[in-house]
Amino acid sequence: MSVxxxxxxxxxxxxxGAAAALALAGDLPGVGxxxxxxxxxxxxxxPFTLGVASGDPLPDAVVIWTRLAPDPLTPFGGxxxxxxxxxxxxxxxxxxxxxxxxxxxxxxxxxxxxxHIDVRGLRPWREYWYRxxxxxxxxxxxxxxxxxxxxxxxxxxxxxxxxxxxxxxxxYTAYADMAKRExxxxxxxxxxxxxxxxxxxxxxxSNEPWMTQQTVTLDEYRVRYASYKMDPDLQAAHAxxxxxxxxxxxxxxxxxxxxxxxxxxxxxxxxxRANAFRAYWEHMPLRLAQLPKGPDMQxxxxxxxxxxxxFSVLDTRQYRSDQAYGDGSKAPGPETKDPARSITGxxxxxxxxxxxxxxxxxxxxxxxxxxxxRLDVKEGPEVLxxxxxxxxxxxxxxxxxxxxxxxxxxxxxxxxxDLHRSVASDLKLDFTNPDSPTVGTxxxxxxxxxxxxxxxxxxxxxxxxxxxxxxxFGNFQRGYVxxxxxxxxWISDYRVVDKVSIPNGTVSTRAKLLVEDNRPGIQIL
Amino acid sequence: MTIRxxxxxxxxxxxxxxxxxxxxxxxxxxxxDVQVSVQPTQxxxxxxxxxxxxxTLTMTNTxxxxxxxxxxxxxxxxxxxxxxxxxxxxxxxxxxxxxxxxVEVRVPRDTQPGNYSIELEVDRSKVTVPVTVNPLPAxxxxxxxxxxxxxxxxxxxxxxxxxxxxxxxxxxxHWDTLTGWNDGTxxxxxxxxxxxxxxxxxxxxxxxxxxxxxxWPAATNGLRDWDVQVRSGTGDWQTVAQVRGNTLGHxxxxxxxxxxxxxxxxxxxxxxxxxxxxxxxxxxxx
Numbered sequence: 161m162s163v164x165x166x167x168x169x170x171x172x173x174x175x176x177g178a179a180a181a182l183a184l185a186g187d188l189p190g191v192g193x194x195x196x197x198x199x200x201x202x203x204x205x206x207p208f209t210l211g212v213a214s215g216d217p218l219p220d221a222v223v224i225w226t227r228l229a230p231d232p233l234t235p236f237g238g239x240x241x242x243x244x245x246x247x248x249x250x251x252x253x254x255x256x257x258x259x260x261x262x263x264x265x266x267x268x269x270x271x272x273x274x275x276h277i278d279v280r281g282l283r284p285w286r287e288y289w290y291r292x293x294x295x296x297x298x299x300x301x302x303x304x305x306x307x308x309x310x311x312x313x314x315x316x317x318x319x320x321x322x323x324x325x326x327x328x329x330x331x332y333t334a335y336a337d338m339a340k341r342e343x344x345x346x347x348x349x350x351x352x353x354x355x356x357x358x359x360x361x362x363x364x365x366s367n368e369p370w371m372t373q374q375t376v377t378l379d380e381y382r383v384r385y386a387s388y389k390m391d392p393d394l395q396a397a398h399a400x401x402x403x404x405x406x407x408x409x410x411x412x413x414x415x416x417x418x419x420x421x422x423x424x425x426x427x428x429x430x431x432x433r434a435n436a437f438r439a440y441w442e443h444m445p446l447r448l449a450q451l452p453k454g455p456d457m458q459x460x461x462x463x464x465x466x467x468x469x470x471f472s473v474l475d476t477r478q479y480r481s482d483q484a485y486g487d488g489s490k491a492p493g494p495e496t497k498d499p500a501r502s503i504t505g506x507x508x509x510x511x512x513x514x515x516x517x518x519x520x521x522x523x524x525x526x527x528x529x530x531x532x533x534r535l536d537v538k539e540g541p542e543v544l545x546x547x548x549x550x551x552x553x554x555x556x557x558x559x560x561x562x563x564x565x566x567x568x569x570x571x572x573x574x575x576x577x578d579l580h581r582s583v584a585s586d587l588k589l590d591f592t593n594p595d596s597p598t599v600g601t602x603x604x605x606x607x608x609x610x611x612x613x614x615x616x617x618x619x620x621x622x623x624x625x626x627x628x629x630x631x632x633f634g635n636f637q638r639g640y641v642x643x644x645x646x647x648x649x650w651i652s653d654y655r656v657v658d659k660v661s662i663p664n665g666t667v668s669t670r671a672k673l674l675v676e677d678n679r680p681g682i683q684i685l
Numbered sequence: 686m687t688i689r690x691x692x693x694x695x696x697x698x699x700x701x702x703x704x705x706x707x708x709x710x711x712x713x714x715x716x717x718d719v720q721v722s723v724q725p726t727q728x729x730x731x732x733x734x735x736x737x738x739x740x741t742l743t744m745t746n747t748x749x750x751x752x753x754x755x756x757x758x759x760x761x762x763x764x765x766x767x768x769x770x771x772x773x774x775x776x777x778x779x780x781x782x783x784x785x786x787x788v789e790v791r792v793p794r795d796t797q798p799g800n801y802s803i804e805l806e807v808d809r810s811k812v813t814v815p816v817t818v819n820p821l822p823a824x825x826x827x828x829x830x831x832x833x834x835x836x837x838x839x840x841x842x843x844x845x846x847x848x849x850x851x852x853x854x855x856x857x858x859h860w861d862t863l864t865g866w867n868d869g870t871x872x873x874x875x876x877x878x879x880x881x882x883x884x885x886x887x888x889x890x891x892x893x894x895x896x897x898x899x900x901w902p903a904a905t906n907g908l909r910d911w912d913v914q915v916r917s918g919t920g921d922w923q924t925v926a927q928v929r930g931n932t933l934g935h936x937x938x939x940x941x942x943x944x945x946x947x948x949x950x951x952x953x954x955x956x957x958x959x960x961x962x963x964x965x966x967x968x969x970x971x
Binding site (some may be wrong): 203235236241270356357358359360361369372376377378379382427428430431432435438452453 | 751753755757767768769770771772773774775776778782784786840841842843868966
């Protein structure tokens with residue numbers, strides 16, 4: 161949706177002033193051409209090719225985001241390397257009749273002309289609409305919503321969560337569906353891009369150079385984000401709700417762990433990680449607190465929804481011990497049980513448990529990258545579990561689930577991704593003993609598109625269901641999870657797409673799963 | 686590096702914090718703490734589509750602060766570059782840590798031989814890389830007419846390059862340096878690998894090198910069954926030779942002379958039933 165500036169009463173008065181100043185400069189010899197390449201006057205290209213986004217809602221604030229990129233796949237996004245004035249507005253209505261906050265900022269070349277505005281002074285738990293303007297060109301309008309006031313009693317909230325959006329493996333039909341539902345908040349749990357070069361895909365242009373080469377340098381990661389974010393369904397999902405994002409491995413490289421990856425020695429790998437983090441921050445609606453300093457980024461953080469829910473957003477990549485037994489699926493052993501190994505790192509674990517101790521929330525949610533539940537992938541008495549998930553870090557998992565149990569943490573729910581399949585589980589104090597207490601509940605969402613069409617239950621899914629009695633639901637189609645949460649219950653709708661190999665697949669609810677207050681574990685509705 | 690935090694203009698009573706990045710003070714002199722080097726320091730290329738010249742660009746932060754840097758590449762004349770930008774974070778560490786990236790340089794077939802250049806620039810300091818475009822190699826009787834010509838494939842594994850099978854290197858020992866072609870669909874056949882010749886040419890011999898080393902013998906890793914095909918005037922592929930049950934690293938197929946503008950290997954099976962692997966495809970006339 162695009163709203164003409166003339167339809168608002170207050171308009172972009174100050175922004176117009178700034179634009180006029182730029183136009184004057186444009187008359188100076190040698191400056192006109194540069195401005196033409198920077199979406200100045202005379203540049204008819206649309207600078208908002210990557211849409212708008214918002215994220216990390218607080219009771220009084222939300223981050224709004226856009227990037228100026230008239231030619232998103234070319235160096236510097238088709239911009240020249242100078243700052244550009246960008247106006248922004250936040251309103252209480254989608255037609256911008258009641259504008260409550262507005263301002264100008266500079267989109268700077270060193271941040272790929274991205275704009276991250278931390279809009280403060282908003283009212284809690286209400287909808288807002290936002291847009292940007294540069295030299296008379298208006299961005300699409302985004303809808304967002306602030307978090308409830310601290311300690312507010314919240315009757316109901318909606319959220320969606322998603323992961324794993326391999327662009328070349330499928331159309332983002334799930335995102336079109338997600339956008340229509342206008343959730344209060346969306347969690348993205350990792351694999352927003354894939355770093356490796358692909359060979360062929362189901363979408364047109366899958367074999368263009370910007371998809372067939374791996375990303376290592378900063379310019380390459382930036383182009384990869386741009387190529388994904390050009391998708392209109394992804395843009396619609398971003399514009400429909402604030403997103404809270406965390407990353408997994410493919411935002412950097414397959415199965416990296418802290419400073420370790422087989423592709424390069426640590427010093428060299430950390431340069432790649434720094435490049436990947438920088439491009440990630442630039443393209444996500446994140447605060448300055450998350451701006452990476454070289455190869456380090458403070459990504460784990462807490463998002464609170466009054467007394468209803470508290471979300472601990474984890475980073476299980478940056479501080480983890482290297483995968484046990486050389487990665488892959490292996491039998492559990494001394495390495496996976498080694499208390500010195502961790503998937504969170506000691507500082508993040510302490511932060512998590514301290515946060516739980518102080519939490520007044522009815523629902524305590526872990527928003528994390530993969531599966532907490534044990535996944536025995538081998539049929540028969542032999543046990544093989546993935547070394548890259550929490551299974552490879554059993555001591556880490558036991559400390560966290562053990563703490564939740566001992567402290568009688570109210571309603572622990574884990575939401576995860578990474579598996580490219582839907583898996584809903586009871587979280588057991590001891591996964592090897594079906595009679596052990598159920599500590600919490602886990603919803604792992606499937607991929608948006610990674611792994612292509614899939615099927616209801618593949619042989620791997622059959623094995624998982626058979627070998628892991630704590631798993632109550634499995635599905636191997638693409639989609640996302642849409643949830644409704646009240647103080648009394650949590651309902652997860654597993655939304656699946658019949659085909660992602662065609663642009664117009666059909667989305668339906670494959671399963672409706674319930675968790676009741678004070679009764680951990682999955683109930684199938 | 687001097688930095689400051691710039692806050693955005695907040696209007697009226699708005700309480701808005703724009704997220705502004707640390708930035709260089711306006712008017713500061715250009716920073717020159719990034720050392721640029723390029724290997725080789727000069728380049729020779731020919732106008733063959735699958736025979737690019739390769740440069741390695743290196744930036745090294747010699748300053749006291751970690752930083753990001755943009756190296757732009759400006760091709761002068763008809764040069765075509767695989768990248769015109771190399772951006773990276775550059776740590777300030779002791780000893781200095783160089784950060785490198787590759788760039789491929791191509792020229793159209795009809796490029797006038799002569800001297801051209803690529804201008805590299807970081808922070809307004811420049812480096813010029815001279816590029817000599819040499820005349821096309823004469824492809825007379827007895828020469829490999831597939832050398833450096835445009836290769837295409839049904840698929841290519843992400844760790845390999847489609848041009849690897851026509852790069853003039855048929856030594857399996859160099860397999861892991863992108864000297865060959867490996868298809869991208871494991872255990873799925875057929876695959877195909879084709880090369881388009883510069884012009885219709887009369888040919889009567891195709892030599893195929895498949896992977897064959899002590900560690901990866903052809904008998905377990907090489908191509909087993911394939912058809913040698915040529916493109917007819919109507920665009921159809923016509924089989925001129927067949928190889929079945931191969932266990933060798935080098936196979937010569939001869940056939941009656943035929944005029945064609947493209948040659949294709951239709952890969953029907955591999956030893957080990959994994960991938961199709963071609964180290965080099967050579968095509969000869971009589």
